[in-house]
Amino acid sequence: HNSTFAFSALTPYPIIIMKLLFSTFLAAALVSNSHAATPRVRMGPKSGKAAKTSTGFSSVYAMTNQPNNEILVYHRDESSGLLTFENSVETGGDGSLIDYCAGPPSGQCLPMWPNDPLASQSALYVSGECLLNVNAGTNDVSTFRIISSSEIEFASKQPSNGLFPNSVTARGDLAYVLNSGGNGSIQGYKMSEDCVLNPIGGPIDLIQGGGEASDDVAPVNPPYGGASPSHVGFTPEGKILVLIKILGGGQNTQNPGDGALQTFAIDPDTGTASLEHSTVVTGRTDSSPFAFQYDHRGRLIVAEVFPTGRPTEGFSVGGVTLWEDAGDGAFDQIGTALTTGFFSCWLTHDSTNACLYLANSAPQGSVSSFAVGDEIVIVDALAGELNGPLEIVTSVGGEHVYTLSPGVSDGSGQPRIFGYQADSGCHLEQVQAIPDGFGTEQDRRDAGNDVFNGVMGLAIYPNPN
Numbered sequence: 397h398n399s400t401f402a403f404s405a406l407t408p409y410p411i412i413i414m415k416l417l418f419s420t421f422l423a424a425a426l427v428s429n430s431h432a433a434t435p436r437v438r439m440g441p442k443s444g445k446a447a448k449t450s451t452g453f454s455s456v457y458a459m460t461n462q463p464n465n466e467i468l469v470y471h472r473d474e475s476s477g478l479l480t481f482e483n484s485v486e487t488g489g490d491g492s493l494i495d496y497c498a499g500p501p502s503g504q505c506l507p508m509w510p511n512d513p514l515a516s517q518s519a520l521y522v523s524g525e526c527l528l529n530v531n532a533g534t535n536d537v538s539t540f541r542i543i544s545s546s547e548i549e550f551a552s553k554q555p556s557n558g559l560f561p562n563s564v565t566a567r568g569d570l571a572y573v574l575n576s577g578g579n580g581s582i583q584g585y586k587m588s589e590d591c592v593l594n595p596i597g598g599p600i601d602l603i604q605g606g607g608e609a610s611d612d613v614a615p616v617n618p619p620y621g622g623a624s625p626s627h628v629g630f631t632p633e634g635k636i637l638v639l640i641k642i643l644g645g646g647q648n649t650q651n652p653g654d655g656a657l658q659t660f661a662i663d664p665d666t667g668t669a670s671l672e673h674s675t676v677v678t679g680r681t682d683s684s685p686f687a688f689q690y691d692h693r694g695r696l697i698v699a700e701v702f703p704t705g706r707p708t709e710g711f712s713v714g715g716v717t718l719w720e721d722a723g724d725g726a727f728d729q730i731g732t733a734l735t736t737g738f739f740s741c742w743l744t745h746d747s748t749n750a751c752l753y754l755a756n757s758a759p760q761g762s763v764s765s766f767a768v769g770d771e772i773v774i775v776d777a778l779a780g781e782l783n784g785p786l787e788i789v790t791s792v793g794g795e796h797v798y799t800l801s802p803g804v805s806d807g808s809g810q811p812r813i814f815g816y817q818a819d820s821g822c823h824l825e826q827v828q829a830i831p832d833g834f835g836t837e838q839d840r841r842d843a844g845n846d847v848f849n850g851v852m853g854l855a856i857y858p859n860p861n
Contacts, residue, residue, distance in 0.1 A: 453545035454791065456798055457527060458813060459520045459853030460484075460834070461491030461513055462843050465531050465538075467520070468833040470813070471545040472856070477796035477815050481832035482546035487538040488553045489531025491849060492560070511757060511784050511804045513850035515621030515641075516562035516576065517687035517742050518629065519787070520853030523566035526551070526591035529853060530561040530573060537564055537573050539591045542857055551591040557583045557599040560619060565629045565636075570667050572636055574628035576619045580604055582628060582638060582660065584667055596667045602658060603674055604643050623653070626741075627687045632694050635725065636660040636669050639698070641684040643676070652706065654678055655685040657698070659725030673725030682706030685717075686740075689861065691768050692747040695720055696727060699743040699754060703732055714740025714756055718772055733772035735764040742787050745861065746794030751775075751822035753797050755785035763788065763799060765822040779824040782814050787854040794818055800854040801829075809837025811851045 454472040456479055459465065465487040470479040492513050513532075520529045527540040527548055535556050540548040558575025565572055571585040571593060580602035585593040602625060619625075623642035631637050638660070642653040655677045660669035677683050677700075684701035691697055696719040703715040718731035737756025745752050745768070752766040763780035767773045780799070783806040788799040797818050803810040815828035840849050 455542070455545045455857045456813065457520055457855045458800060458833070458851065459529055461852045462840060462849055463490050463533065464843065465489050465491040467527070467529060467540065467548065469546060469548055470833070477817055477827050479813060479815060479828060479830050481830070484833060485540065485548055485550065487529055487531055488550065489536045489538055490533030492532035511802055511850060512621065512786060512852070514562040514852045515624055515626055517627045517787060518563045518565055520855040521564050521566060522855045522857045522859040526566065526587065527855065528564045528566055528571060530564050532560050532562055535559060535561060537561060537593065539587070539593055541591045552593045554585060554593045554595060557595065563626065563628045567630045567634070570662070572628055572669070574625055574638060575599065576624040576626070580625045582636065582669060584669055586667060600660065600669050602638060602640065603671060604640060629688065631659070632690055634662055635672065636662065637688065639685045639688060641686060642682065652681045654681065655683055657685060657727055661725065675727045680705035687742055689743055689745040691745055692750055697743065697745065697752060697772070699740050701739055701741060703734065714738055716740070716743065716752065716754060716766070716772060731771050733766055733774055735774060736777040737762045737764060742785070744788045744790045744797065746790045746818065747860070748794040749820045749822065751794060751818065753779070753788055753790065755788045755799050757784040757786065761785050761801065763824065765824060767822050775822040780814065780816055780826060785814070786852060789854055789856040790860060791856060792858050792860040797824060798854065798856065800851065802850050804850065810834065813854070
């Protein structure tokens with residue numbers, strides 16, 4: 397397995413293709429704002445419903461990603477799957493803001509569509525009794541203690557030691573954040589039982605250039621979302637895995653290129669990470685590996701925007717690829733499963749029923765379901781139909797699936813969380829589309845000085861993965 401890779405800058409695609417194909421991934425331009433150190437809480441109506449989990453309750457969380465970033469807390473009724481908005485808690489940091497003329501380093505002004513302002517999975521993450529989130533506008537990470545189905549308590553905020561953090565993960569007493577801006581990096585933390593973070597050393601650069609050093613990439617921030625690093629998470633062996641859509645840190649778009657799966661080994665004594673291997677996704681230019689989950693057999697499933705390669709004209713369907721561990725941090729691809737939707741970026745795996753759910757943000761938006769066995773087989777390409785879904789999660793036991801719709805492509809400007817009842821055959825039935833807790837488009841324009849900010853982030857407690 398070759399851990400050295402190269403990127404060739406080819407002829408740029410016509411700008412009209414870029415408008416069609418990567419509008420969901422437009423770069424965000426940072427607008428920083430200062431806020432009080434003590435986050436405030438905005439209360440919603442109480443549900444008064446009993447929960448039935450072994451933990452005593454269940455909740456779903458969303459992130460507003462506004463200049464004054466907030467976590468929205470929803471009580472989850474486990475029998476019906478219905479959500480009730482409970483309150484909103486400030487993170488103490490800023491979300492990202494979308495600039496109407498944000499674009500790649502060419503300086504061209506591309507259309508603004510804040511459907512996916514962070515271009516990532518796991519902007520919000522539950523680990524045990526802790527909730528973590530990224531604040532892309534202030535380059536930091538916040539944590540909360542999960543108290544009840546209606547209450548979270550602010551625990552800590554730490555710098556991400558990089559630019560534009562867009563994904564976070566944790567396991568046990570270790571947490572890592574992915575910085576997608578500039579050259580890209582990951583930063584580790586020790587996390588206490590009270591969910592308080594303390595940094596471990598400094599940031600570890602991603603390897604994205606044409607050689608062995610990340611400084612082969614010219615730093616740009618915010619990154620261009622169509623190519624930037626998008627997801628950080630743990631492997632079953634306790635290593636860190638980072639997905640990069642197109643090597644080069646987002647600086648090479650509009651040029652085609654290859655993505656990568658980068659594995660970092662963790663020092664058992666210090667918790668620090670070091671690059672072990674970079675598996676480059678070759679043979680299908682611009683496939684754009686976006687997000688991953690491990691299945692019930694310990695195999696890696698990757699959502700790829702264009703799993704058969706990006707076409708020079710028109711659209712290409714999305715889907716997932718299946719990988720096995722090849723040792724020493726490397727992966728070998730062993731399968732592909734396609735759907736009929738486009739921009740297949742977010743996924744969640746239900747180990748109880750061996751079901752996989754994939755969120756496709758175009759053309760109208762859909763959730764596709766797959767059965768995971770020796771191979772991954774499509775069950776229903778349109779298991780759910782909704783406006784441009786983003787992050788997607790499943791409950792413990794797999795009875796319910798939730799996905800976040802930003803309300804952009806339908807023109808409503810009203811975000812909603814869509815809830816589905818799931819059966820053992822990987823079929824979905826919609827039970828709810830709740831807008832409560834999210835501001836209207838005008839609310840968000842007012843908060844961002846008339847810059848329309850997109851929502852991002854969805855997590856569930858308890859976390860089944």
